[in-house]
Structure formats: C-alpha cells, structure tokens
Amino acid sequence: MPLVDIPGSKSLTARALFLAAAADGVTTLQRPLRSDDTEGFAEGLTRLGYRVGRTPDAWQVDGRPQGPAVPEADIHCRDGATTARFLPALAATGHGTYRFDASAQMRRRPLLPLTRALRDLGVDLRHEEAEGHHPLTVRAAxxxxxxxxxxxxxxxxxxxxxxxxxxLTRTGLRITVTDLVSAPYVGITIAMMRAFGVEVGREGNTYLVPPGGYRATAYAIEPDASTASYFFAAAALTGGEVTVPGLGRGALQGDLGFVEVLRRMGARVDVGADRTTVAGTGELRGLTVTMRDISDTMPTLAAIAPFATGPVRIEDVANTRVKECDRLDACAENLRRLGAEVATGPDWIEIRPAAAGSGAAGPGPGASLTGAGIKTYGDHRIAMSFSVTGLRVPGISFDDPGCVRKTFPGFHEAFAELVKVLRKDGTG
Incomplete structure (x- = not known):
C-alpha cells in the first residue's frame, strides 16, 4: 500500500504567513509548502520589511502588528492569487506607499470586489491600468x-x-457577505485565526471580527488536500490503493471531500484520525455532483470521468472560469483532444463515457481514447489532473509540464514513483 508524502497545503501556508507577519512575536511554521506561490508570498513579506527565516523544515517569521517596516515597496505577486489578494490588505495596515503587480496570468484575474470593499473602509487604493485588476498602489495610513x-x-x-x-483594524470589522463560493476555505481561515488568538463571530451572513491583533505561535501545516486528489484519483482509476498520512477526520481543508466523490463512484475510502486511504475497485460509476465548495478538484474529476460507466456531470463551478485559466473550457478542450464527448454550460461540464472495449486505454470504458498533447494554459491543476488520465491513455504530453512548480515542484517525480509502485502491484 503506497504511502504518499504530500507537500504542505498552499492555502494554509499563505494564511499562516499572513498571520505570522501580523502577530505579536515570532511564529514558527512547520512543514510549510515551498513552491512558486508560497515563495512569492514570503518574498512579498520580505519586500514589505518583515523578517522571514527559512530552514529545510520550518520558516520563522518576526511579526509586526503595526504593519510593514518600510515606507515604500514594490511587490511582484507572480502567479499567486493569495499573494495578490492578501498582501495589499496587510500593507493597508501600515503607513507608506506600496505598489503591487503580478504576472500576465494573475493580471487577468479579478480583484474588484475586494478592492471595492477596502475602499469602502477608507483605504486609498488605485488600480493603475484596468479597474479591478493588478497593478495597484496602496497608500496606507x-x-x-x-x-x-x-x-x-x-x-x-x-x-x-x-x-x-x-x-489589525482599530475598531474591528463587520462583514456582510451577499454571495460566497468555496465556503470551506473560509472555515480554514477562521480556524487558523483562532489558533493565532482571534475568535470570529457570525450572525447569519455577517462575520464579526474583533480588533486587538494576533499572538505568535508554532503552527504545523497539514498536507495539501487539493494536491492529494490526484493521487487518490490515481488509485480509484487503476484499482490500486493510496494512503496519505496527515490528512484525516480533523483536517481543515474542505477539498478532502473529494474522496467522498470517489466513494460515490465506487472506490473504497477510509478516512482515519490522521490519514486517508482510497482503493480502486475496478469500476467507476457516473454521477452528478455539485462541486461549488471543492471546485479546485473539478479538473481531477473531469480527467477521470471518461473512464466511468455512465455520464459524469459537474455542476455549480462557474468560479473555475476565473482561476489560472478558464478551467471548464480547458478541461473540455483537452478531453476532446483525447477523443471524449464533452458538453459545457456557464457553470457545468458533462463528460460522457468513452467507448468501452480493449484499445489504447485498456479494457473497459475509455478504451477509445488516444494520446494527445495537453494544453495546460500554464495552469498547474490542468497538468496534474491530466497526468492521472495518462495512467490509462498512453501518449499524453504537456506543453508546459513545469507549471506544476506553482504548488508542487516535485509533482512529476512523485507521481512517477507512485506509478512504479502501482505497476509493481499489478494495478497501474
């Protein structure tokens, strides 16, 4: 039974870096994710004057409750949405002028609901080019x-x-939310704020955040549940078995709920106290599933959907159109390149079973699929998802395999090791 060591969660690492920078004292982050996104976040903190010390297994951050230590800074957010959205809010708590820019990919992604809210709170913030997009300048007071x-x-x-x-505000915040996607990620935020000494209240759709700041702590980062989805899907697709230590019943990340989708499709799933195991049964059933709360795993499901015995319909994922790329269209286009039948709508995708038989993809559903070049659009999740498809479809290649560095620089090597074990066990 392969044990897969998944790197730390991107979502937790980004939040922990913000909290550590804002806290009173020195915080130690254990097993943080080291990837392009999180290194970009740490670099942004350094440019704002925060001290971030790194060892192989931990990062130490000297907190500054009063805000950035420098009066001026230029921060490049790379491709990181958490960097691009969280750091301007942190910078606003200080006193100075801070300019933020990002990659062309991140410049396309929307910011306006956040920057409008910051302006409503009195933050002097200006978009330099397209309204609601990077680059932007914060004149903080x-x-x-x-x-x-x-x-x-x-x-x-x-x-x-x-x-x-x-x-970090003087009087606290009362935030009324009119619409919300990916709600479990908000649960992560609130749980982590509690670990740093802040209790968020709630009255219906209104969140009540008290003033008073954060206190430093030691914080362990759990493995990334979104990344784990590719390894769990590989087990379900091949009839193999994969266990991920460190992700269990107490996990903060909602994306662990992806294993329940695999369970509905026929996989055996065991969520223990501190680990999760998925085993394939030789069959994947079709289903209709709402993935609004776990939309980062939508491409993972789409990538294995042609091998199901019935249609797979994924609904309520409109927000995936404004990720690193339009993931709905990217999944549809790449599945069609392989020979799958796909339909999409504004917030859904439906994948029909590929023809059964015994072809390049092996016996059973999906046999008619053929290898092709996958267009990643520079999106790490497209590359990692269709790597799973490649377990059953020989000849898949990627135009930008290196885009996985955003969240898992060693993905291809780790996935190749898993494939070796699965094939040794006779399941891959």
Missing part, C-alpha cells in the same frame, strides 16, 4: 474598521483577506 458589504461569489479569498485584516 492604517485601517479604522467598521461595516462593509462583500460579494465573494467569484472567490472566497476576498472574504479571507478581509477576515485576516479585521483584527
């Missing part, structure tokens, strides 16, 4: 606090940025 209304229907990160900001 601290944040008083108060009441604000937020639409988080495109991204829960807008709400997370305001929640994280709340304890």
């Amino acid at each position: 601290g944040v008083e606090g108060g009441e604000v209304v937020l639409d988080a229907g495109q991204s829960s990160q807008y709400l997370t940025a305001l929640l994280l900001l709340g304890p």
Whole structure:
C-alpha cells in the first residue's frame, strides 16, 4: 500500500504567513509548502520589511502588528492569487506607499470586489491600468474598521483577506457577505485565526471580527488536500490503493471531500484520525455532483470521468472560469483532444463515457481514447489532473509540464514513483 508524502497545503501556508507577519512575536511554521506561490508570498513579506527565516523544515517569521517596516515597496505577486489578494490588505495596515503587480496570468484575474470593499473602509487604493485588476498602489495610513458589504461569489479569498485584516483594524470589522463560493476555505481561515488568538463571530451572513491583533505561535501545516486528489484519483482509476498520512477526520481543508466523490463512484475510502486511504475497485460509476465548495478538484474529476460507466456531470463551478485559466473550457478542450464527448454550460461540464472495449486505454470504458498533447494554459491543476488520465491513455504530453512548480515542484517525480509502485502491484 503506497504511502504518499504530500507537500504542505498552499492555502494554509499563505494564511499562516499572513498571520505570522501580523502577530505579536515570532511564529514558527512547520512543514510549510515551498513552491512558486508560497515563495512569492514570503518574498512579498520580505519586500514589505518583515523578517522571514527559512530552514529545510520550518520558516520563522518576526511579526509586526503595526504593519510593514518600510515606507515604500514594490511587490511582484507572480502567479499567486493569495499573494495578490492578501498582501495589499496587510500593507493597508501600515503607513507608506506600496505598489503591487503580478504576472500576465494573475493580471487577468479579478480583484474588484475586494478592492471595492477596502475602499469602502477608507483605504486609498488605485488600480493603475484596468479597474479591478493588478497593478495597484496602496497608500496606507492604517485601517479604522467598521461595516462593509462583500460579494465573494467569484472567490472566497476576498472574504479571507478581509477576515485576516479585521483584527489589525482599530475598531474591528463587520462583514456582510451577499454571495460566497468555496465556503470551506473560509472555515480554514477562521480556524487558523483562532489558533493565532482571534475568535470570529457570525450572525447569519455577517462575520464579526474583533480588533486587538494576533499572538505568535508554532503552527504545523497539514498536507495539501487539493494536491492529494490526484493521487487518490490515481488509485480509484487503476484499482490500486493510496494512503496519505496527515490528512484525516480533523483536517481543515474542505477539498478532502473529494474522496467522498470517489466513494460515490465506487472506490473504497477510509478516512482515519490522521490519514486517508482510497482503493480502486475496478469500476467507476457516473454521477452528478455539485462541486461549488471543492471546485479546485473539478479538473481531477473531469480527467477521470471518461473512464466511468455512465455520464459524469459537474455542476455549480462557474468560479473555475476565473482561476489560472478558464478551467471548464480547458478541461473540455483537452478531453476532446483525447477523443471524449464533452458538453459545457456557464457553470457545468458533462463528460460522457468513452467507448468501452480493449484499445489504447485498456479494457473497459475509455478504451477509445488516444494520446494527445495537453494544453495546460500554464495552469498547474490542468497538468496534474491530466497526468492521472495518462495512467490509462498512453501518449499524453504537456506543453508546459513545469507549471506544476506553482504548488508542487516535485509533482512529476512523485507521481512517477507512485506509478512504479502501482505497476509493481499489478494495478497501474
């Protein structure tokens, strides 16, 4: 039974870096993710004047409750949405002028609901080119606090940025949310704020964040559940078995719920106290599933859907159109390149079973699929998802395999090791 060591969670690492920078004292982050996104976040903190010390297994951050240590800074957010959305909120708590820019990919992604809310709170913030997009400049003078209304229907990160900001304001925040996607990520934020000494209240759709700041702590980062989805899907697809230590019943990340989708499709799933095991049974059943709360795993499911015995329909994932790429269209296009029958709508994708028989993809559903070049659009999740498809379809290649460095630089090597074990066990 392969044990797969999954790197630390990107979502937890980004939040932990913000909290550590804002806390009173020195925080140690154990097993943080080291990837392009999180290194970009740490680099942004350094440019703002925070001290970030690194060892192979831990990062130490000297907190500054009063905000950035420098009066001016230019921060490049790379491709990182958490960096691009969280750091301007952190910078607003200080006193100075801070300019943020990002990659062409990140420049295309929306910010307006967040920046509008920050302006409503009195933050002097200007978009330099397209309104609601990077680059932007924050002329910071601290944040008083108060009441604000937020639409988080495109991204829960807008709400997370305001929640994280709340304890650093002078009077606290009262945030009323009109729409929310990926709600479990907000649960992660609130749980992590609690670990740093802040309790967020809630009245219906309104979140109440007290002032008073954070206290430093030692914080262990759990493995990334979104990344684990590719390894769990590999087990379900091949009839193999995979266990991921460190992700179990107490996990903060909602994306672990992907294993329940695999269970509905016929896989055996065991979620223990501190580990999760998925075993394939030789059959994947079709289903209709709403993935609004775990939409980062939508491409994982789409990539194995042609091998199901019935149609797979994934609904309520409109927000995946404004990720690193339009993931709905990217999945549809790449599945069609392989020979699958796919339909899409504004917020859904439906994949029909590929013809059964005995072809390049092996016996059973999916046998008619043939290898092709996968267009990643520079999106790590497209590359990792279709690597799973490649377990059953020889001849798949990627135009940008290196885009996985965003969240898992060693993905291809780790996945190849898993494939070796599965094939040794006769399941791959």
